[in-house]
Amino acid sequence: MASEENLPLSGEADDHFHDECGVFGIYGRQDAAAITTLGLHALQHRGQEAAGIVSFDGSQFHVERHIGLIGDTFTKPAVLERLKGARAIGHTRYSTSGGSGLRNVQPFFAELADGGLAVAHNGNITNAMTIQRRLQKEGAIFSSTSDTETILHLVATSRERDLNSRFIDAVRQLEGAFSVVALTSKKMIGCRDPLGIRPLVLGDLDGAYIFASETCALDIIGARFVRDVKPGEMVIVTEQSIESLFPFENASQRFCIFEFIYFARPDSILEGRNVYDVRKRIGAELARENPVDADIVVPVPDSGTPAAIGFAQAADLPFELGIIRNHYVGRTFIQPTDSIRHMGVRLKHNANRKSLEGKRVVLVDDSIVRGTTSQKIVQMVREAGAAEVHMRIASPPTRASCFYGVDTPQKAKLLASRMTVEEMAEFIRVDSLGFLSIDGLYRAVGEAARNNELPQFCDACFTGEYPTELTDHNGTDNVRQLSLLAANGGQ
Numbered sequence: 115m116a117s118e119e120n121l122p123l124s125g126e127a128d129d130h131f132h133d134e135c136g137v138f139g140i141y142g143r144q145d146a147a148a149i150t151t152l153g154l155h156a157l158q159h160r161g162q163e164a165a166g167i168v169s170f171d172g173s174q175f176h177v178e179r180h181i182g183l184i185g186d187t188f189t190k191p192a193v194l195e196r197l198k199g200a201r202a203i204g205h206t207r208y209s210t211s212g213g214s215g216l217r218n219v220q221p222f223f224a225e226l227a228d229g230g231l232a233v234a235h236n237g238n239i240t241n242a243m244t245i246q247r248r249l250q251k252e253g254a255i256f257s258s259t260s261d262t263e264t265i266l267h268l269v270a271t272s273r274e275r276d277l278n279s280r281f282i283d284a285v286r287q288l289e290g291a292f293s294v295v296a297l298t299s300k301k302m303i304g305c306r307d308p309l310g311i312r313p314l315v316l317g318d319l320d321g322a323y324i325f326a327s328e329t330c331a332l333d334i335i336g337a338r339f340v341r342d343v344k345p346g347e348m349v350i351v352t353e354q355s356i357e358s359l360f361p362f363e364n365a366s367q368r369f370c371i372f373e374f375i376y377f378a379r380p381d382s383i384l385e386g387r388n389v390y391d392v393r394k395r396i397g398a399e400l401a402r403e404n405p406v407d408a409d410i411v412v413p414v415p416d417s418g419t420p421a422a423i424g425f426a427q428a429a430d431l432p433f434e435l436g437i438i439r440n441h442y443v444g445r446t447f448i449q450p451t452d453s454i455r456h457m458g459v460r461l462k463h464n465a466n467r468k469s470l471e472g473k474r475v476v477l478v479d480d481s482i483v484r485g486t487t488s489q490k491i492v493q494m495v496r497e498a499g500a501a502e503v504h505m506r507i508a509s510p511p512t513r514a515s516c517f518y519g520v521d522t523p524q525k526a527k528l529l530a531s532r533m534t535v536e537e538m539a540e541f542i543r544v545d546s547l548g549f550l551s552i553d554g555l556y557r558a559v560g561e562a563a564r565n566n567e568l569p570q571f572c573d574a575c576f577t578g579e580y581p582t583e584l585t586d587h588n589g590t591d592n593v594r595q596l597s598l599l600a601a602n603g604g605q
Contacts, residue, residue: 135519138331146169156379178193234294235295254267376480410431410436422478475495
């Protein structure tokens with residue numbers, strides 16, 4: 115979690131989930147660092163706290179890690195001039211594991227016995243603390259509190275004969291979600307966990323291979339989408355070849371379904387699905403399941419917009435931009451005093467009175483976490499003269515914490531974990547409140563319904579059913595785990 119001084123405006127004003135990070139890597143371009151900067155810029159939505167790039171010029175590695183946005187740091191000519199070489203990996207970060215601060219900014223780099231190794235990853239290793247304690251007892255020294263550094267140590271201490279084997283030995287010891295990019299003096303590696311919880315795609319730019327968290331990072335540089343890196347796959351890129359290995363036991367995929375609801379950019383294609391189209395279908399399902407007599411449909415921008423379009427089309431209601439978002443409010447725009455702290459939401463959103471006055475309004479948002487922002491948005495719409503305010507949420511109630519690389523509050527702080535829908539409606543002061551059902555969500559992403567025996571996606575934040583072991587979190591939260599055996603279909 116981010117430290118208090120780095121939280122936006124007020125600690126609970128930014129009441130959305132945040133993905134931990136985005137990763138990018140390119141092998142075989144002389145302007146590798148510049149290309150990586152552009153790729154990370156496209157992935158900025160996945161992490162706004164800090165970013166890093168490691169490049170290799172044929173003889174040595176170059177490392178740049180900075181707090182802040184990509185455009186404020188890596189676009190400076192002096193920074194890019196220091197990042198020489200035809201291969202690079204990068205990372206943009208929102209901290210969930212290890213806290214904020216420069217020492218936890220990725221990629222991590224270390225000089226090992228047979229050369230340098232840089233590693234960046236998206237996700238969360240749920241047994242990292244357990245592994246770290248074991249390694250520390252054996253004499254290992256950690257320079258950060260990030261779970262990603264664990265991968266470096268596992269590779270460094272492996273007794274396997276070559277780097278590929280040592281890397282495989284390392285990732286086989288990990289639990290949780292991890293989409294990893296790594297760089298050595300001779301190769302670039304991309305790897306996804308056996309369940310493929312977090313995204314990772316493979317691209318090509320005039321013969322240079324690319325790894326990225328989303329396809330939007332390929333679009334910005336004019337690269338060709340090749341395919342998704344498969345769950346449990348390890349792809350190795352060298353000057354001579356590209357090789358695919360599958361070092362894990364077979365498992366049924368459990369891609370994070372919240373990527374389609376909120377995390378991914380709408381213009382990305384993930385697991386063969388256009389995110390924007392899925393979000394519109396989510397809104398249509400929401401309208402069918404939760405109809406309401408109203409005059410207009412208004413999104414809570416920007417994340418609620420595609421679902422609101424789908425809702426309006428399915429309900430045959432006008433779509434209106436009744437709330438306008440200010441896109442120029444940064445995470446550290448102002449250090450508010452108590453007297454202006456309540457203005458936090460209004461710094462980002464303002465009601466469009468002309469569209470709202472006298473209307474029965476349906477507000478569409480992607481989720482409700484603590485409910486604090488929803489409460490203030492509703493109040494703002496009422497003060498703008500809305501006759502009625504109904505809220506429709508483009509996901510099921512969020513009842514459990516995520517342990518796979520998403521910044522979520524403890525379960526007790528999630529509104530849906532302690533209130534009924536009726537109680538939540540009263541808390542946020544709406545005339546009615548409706549959520550998308552879990553089966554409705556699955557229908558929107560192209561499944562007939564959720565397979566309760568073997569779910570097709572990771573939906574733990576809605577169901578409390580976790581598809582991997584949570585070794586570091588056992589006893590710290592009220593969770594119901596599905597073992598890897600169950601995730602593999604009992605085989």
